[in-house]
Amino acid sequence: DGMSDRGVMEGLLEIFKKNDMKVAFFLEGMNAEVDPKLVATIANSGNTIGNYSYVGITHGEQLPTDKLFEEICHSEKALKNISGTLPTMLKLDATIYNTTIARCTKLCGINYLVKSSTFLPVEKITTIEEAQVFVTKIKPGMIVSIKLGIPVGIKAEKSKVDDVPAIDKKPGIKSGLDSAEKSNVIEAVTLFCKALKDEGYTTAPVSDFSKYAQYSL
Numbered sequence: 001d002g003m004s005d006r007g008v009m010e011g012l013l014e015i016f017k018k019n020d021m022k023v024a025f026f027l028e029g030m031n032a033e034v035d036p037k038l039v040a041t042i043a044n045s046g047n048t049i050g051n052y053s054y055v056g057i058t059h060g061e062q063l064p065t066d067k068l069f070e071e072i073c074h075s076e077k078a079l080k081n082i083s084g085t086l087p088t089m090l091k092l093d094a095t096i097y098n099t100t101i102a103r104c105t106k107l108c109g110i111n112y113l114v115k116s117s118t119f120l121p122v123e124k125i126t127t128i129e130e131a132q133v134f135v136t137k138i139k140p141g142m143i144v145s146i147k148l149g150i151p152v153g154i155k156a157e158k159s160k161v162d163d164v165p166a167i168d169k170k171p172g173i174k175s176g177l178d179s180a181e182k183s184n185v186i187e188a189v190t191l192f193c194k195a196l197k198d199e200g201y202t203t204a205p206v207s208d209f210s211k212y213a214q215y216s217l
Contacts, residue, residue, distance in 0.1 A: 001026050001052060001091065001093065001116075001145050001146065001147045001148060001149070002026070002027070002028060002031075002052060002056055002147060002148040002149025003025075003027045003028055003031040003032065003035075003038075003052075003148060003149060004148040004149065004185070006035060006038050008148065008185055008186065009025075009038055009041075009042065010038075010041070011185075011186045012146075012185070012186070012189060013041070013042065013045050013047070015186070015189055015190055015193060016047070016193075017045070019193045019197065021193065021203050022046060022047055022048070022203075022204070022205045023047050023048070023203075023205050024047065024048040024049075024050050024089065024114075024205045024206045024207055025042050025047055025048070025049055025050065026049075026050040026051065026052035026089075026091045026114070027039065027042075027049060027050070027051075027052055027079060028052050028053060028054060028055055028056040028075065028149070029051075029053070029054040029055075029074055029075030029076070029077070029078030029079055030054050030055050030056075030075075030078070031056070031149075032075075032078055032079055032082050032083075033078055033082070036082045039079070039082045039083055040082065040083065040084075042083075043083040043084065043085060047205065048089070048205045048206070048207040049079060049083050049085065049087055050087050050088075050089040050090065050091055050114065050206075050207075051072065051075050051076055051079060051087040051089065051090045051091070051110060052075070052090075052091055052092075052093075053071045053072060053075050053090075053092060054070075054071045054072075054074040054075040054078070055071065055152045056093070056149055056152050057071055057092060057093070057095075057152050058092070058093040058094045058095065058152060059093075059094055059095055060092040060095040060101060061095055061096045061097075061098055061100070061101060065100055065104065068100070068101065068104050069104045069107065069108070072090060072104055072105060072108045072110070073107075073108045076108050076109065076110065086109060087110065088110060088111045088112060088207070088210075089110065089111070089112045089113075089114050089206065089207060090105050090108075090110045090112070090113055090114065091113070091114040091115070091116075092113075093147075097113050097115065101113070111210070112210055114143065114206055115143070116143050116144070116145040117142035117143045117144065118137070118138070118142060118143075118144055118145070119144070119145050119146070119147055120134070120144060120145070120146045120188060120189070120192055121134065121188075122146065122147075122184050122185050122188040122189075123184060123188075125187075125188040125191055125192060126184075126187065126188070126191075127191070128191050128194060128195060130191070131188070131191035131192050131194065131195035132195045132198070132199070134192065134195070135192070135195040135196055135198075135199050135201070136199075138201075140201075143206055143209070146185070146189060148185065
């Protein structure tokens with residue numbers, strides 16, 4: 001979830017390649033525009049690119065419909081122009097998927113909303129034993145996500161007409177994870193992949209789950 005800098009993203013791509021894993025990268029349209037070559041590299045790697053909204057919003061259900069629609073469609077257009085493929089999946093952080101979000105998603109040409117089953121606790125996995133403990137909590141069919149960026153919050157903004165939620169936009173990817181967090185991500189994901197294989201798990205990108213989806217928009 002989210003887009004870190006080139007070093008982290010390419011490091012993750014290399015880890016997944018070595019472990020013969022295909023994953024889904026949910027990218028913010030804004031950050032994709034900052035580094036289109038990196039997005040092209042991800043697209044050409046055989047992994048899936050999903051829509052994480054334009055700035056990476058959280059609590060999307062609090063946004064007015066027009067702002068929500070703009071966030072999704074703006075990102076969809078940016079990701080299509082950069083990657084050459086129109087994303088078919090949307091993921092929003094800490095968001096309650098309601099009818100409004102489903103309608104906006106469908107109108108933007110997206111077929112599936114994705115919700116994580118659990119998140120890899122990057123800061124807590126520094127040894128193979130810690131990775132193995134986390135893997136014991138995973139069940140077949142769960143969607144495991146890795147959060148790479150800090151989602152953008154929704155804040156109240158006063159206007160002459162109304163008080164409506166506004167997007168508190170974050171800077172681009174250059175001000176993302178610090179150096180310690182970057183190394184933690186690479187180390188934790190490496191250990192996680194090893195623990196998965198040791199436990200006998202095989203993986204599939206969330207895009208493959210579409211055939212088993214509970215709801216199709």
